[in-house]
Amino acid sequence: MGKIRVSRVGEQLKKEISNIIQNELKDPRIGFLTVTDVEVSGDLQIAKVYVSVLGSQDQKAESLNALRKATGFIRSEVGRRIRLRLTPELIFELDTSLEYSSKIQQVLRDINSERKE
Structure with a gap:
């Protein structure tokens, strides 16, 4: 299948899953989370959904478990x-790239402040 179609399906899945989580799920265990990315396999059978959750490690784990229960x-x-021949299997993963980028930015700020002194 064309990579363009796979990326379009991924973007549509991202939009719909975000909408479903915000408006349809009423689970109190799910904290403030954002769907950051959806990677769809070439045959559209599996979709990895990356979510970013604000809060402590316990809140992140609890939100991820609640999402996995609501899969x-x-x-x-x-x-x-979404009209597809087969609805892809959803696999929810925690996206730690935002935390990693903020950590890198903090390290760069520390280095920059040390150079100024």
Whole structure:
């Protein structure tokens, strides 16, 4: 399949999953989270959904577990909203790239302040 179609399906999945999590899920264990990226396999069978969660490590783990419990519901809603032959299997992963980038920025600021002194 063309890479363009795979990327379009990924973007549409990202949009719909974000909408479902914000408006449809009523689980109090899910904290403030953002869907940062969706990677879809070439055959559109598997979609890895990367989410970023604000809070402590316990809150992140709890939110991720709640999302994994709601995977069936989210997948069925995606299947109703997006017309595909097969609805991809959703795998939720924690995205730590935002934390990593803020850590790198802090290190760079520290180095820059040391140079000025």
